[in-house]
Amino acid sequence: MYAQGLIGADGKTEETDAFLAAFQARIDAEEKIEPNDPMPEGYRRTLVRQIGQHAHSEIVGMLPEGNWVTRAPSLRRKVALLAKVQDEGGHGLYLYAAAETLGVSREEMTEQLLDGRAKYSSIFNYPTQTWADIGAIGWLVDGAAIMNQIPLCRCSYGPYARAMIRVCKEESFHQRQGYEIMMTLAQGTEDQREMAQDALNRWWWPSLMMFGPSDKDSVNSDQSMKWKIKRFTNDELRQKFIDATVPQAEKIGLTVPDPDLTWNEAKGGYDHGPIDWSEFKRVLKGEGPMNRDRIRARQKAWDDGAWVREAARAHAAKRQPAALAAE
Ligand SMILES: [Fe+2]
Ligand SMILES: [Fe+2]
Numbered sequence: 001m002y003a004q005g006l007i008g009a010d011g012k013t014e015e016t017d018a019f020l021a022a023f024q025a026r027i028d029a030e031e032k033i034e035p036n037d038p039m040p041e042g043y044r045r046t047l048v049r050q051i052g053q054h055a056h057s058e059i060v061g062m063l064p065e066g067n068w069v070t071r072a073p074s075l076r077r078k079v080a081l082l083a084k085v086q087d088e089g090g091h092g093l094y095l096y097a098a099a100e101t102l103g104v105s106r107e108e109m110t111e112q113l114l115d116g117r118a119k120y121s122s123i124f125n126y127p128t129q130t131w132a133d134i135g136a137i138g139w140l141v142d143g144a145a146i147m148n149q150i151p152l153c154r155c156s157y158g159p160y161a162r163a164m165i166r167v168c169k170e171e172s173f174h175q176r177q178g179y180e181i182m183m184t185l186a187q188g189t190e191d192q193r194e195m196a197q198d199a200l201n202r203w204w205w206p207s208l209m210m211f212g213p214s215d216k217d218s219v220n221s222d223q224s225m226k227w228k229i230k231r232f233t234n235d236e237l238r239q240k241f242i243d244a245t246v247p248q249a250e251k252i253g254l255t256v257p258d259p260d261l262t263w264n265e266a267k268g269g270y271d272h273g274p275i276d277w278s279e280f281k282r283v284l285k286g287e288g289p290m291n292r293d294r295i296r297a298r299q300k301a302w303d304d305g306a307w308v309r310e311a312a313r314a315h316a317a318k319r320q321p322a323a324l325a326a327e
Pocket of ligand 2: 142145174
């Protein structure tokens with residue numbers, strides 16, 4: 001039993017051993033935690049950080065691909081890309097709404113993104129140089145996102161888990177449209193094949209970095225696994241992604257840019273070469289090729305939207321006396 005009526009998220013609940021044990025018992029019993037349930041402040045904060053970061057990634061992720069909407073090579077490609085970029089915007093909105101159930105406002109989250117306190121996935125700090133990059137992003141970046149997000153459908157926090165179910169369905173369409181672009185290019189002219197290979201060369205390693213630092217260097221992993229926010233470690237997910245993706249590259253005649261990649265019969269998976277974590281850290285710190293542009297674009301959108309927020313506030317203020325009078 002846990003203390004009914006105590007709202008952990010208000011910061012006033014005393015986190016006694018009994019409270020923490022009762023909370024852990026609910027998690028262990030695979031019960032979903034809902035917004036008004038008592039929860040440890042650390043659990044709430046971890047989720048706010050993770051869901052906020054996830055929401056920002058969806059929104060910032062619209063930028064590199066949006067860059068190609070006007071230059072898609074056919075009407076069919078343009079329609080598919082437009083739909084995909086819109087989906088990502090929708091994912092961002094679900095996720096901001098899920099984070100808001102934990103007592104943080106969308107304004108606060110946006111301010112944290114703009115002043116650098118909140119992060120988004122570093123993968124979006126790389127530029128999209130050719131049309132093949134749109135294929136590589138769908139195939140690899142959305143493919144990696146699916147590996148991360150399928151276990152999140154079983155996350156212990158109800159609103160996040162439910163949002164992920166729909167998001168994952170859409171991500172699998174993104175992955176397929178990306179792979180189909182790569183397949184078409186790989187079967188095209190020599191120049192097109194080279195373009196596809198070049199995109200794979202540039203996006204492969206950053207995609208592996210999307211799973212985060214190696215388990216031995218991952219600071220938040222253990223507690224998140226215990227709380228069933230995470231179900232697999234970073235390295236486990238990265239391994240699943242590599243094992244699923246390497247045969248897909250082979251099938252379309254492209255080469256994964258890792259000379260150390262070898263099939264390991266004993267573990268039933270691939271061994272891969274070393275990941276350049278210094279690059280990961282550099283990009284995370286803001287030194288990637290596109291960090292400044294991405295934040296500048298989000299800042300502009302926020303500034304351009306000031307009149308909408310102002311109008312919404314004025315409208316709400318006008319309605320308030322009428323609503324009170326009607327009571
Ligand atoms: Fe998405
Ligand atoms: Fe996606």
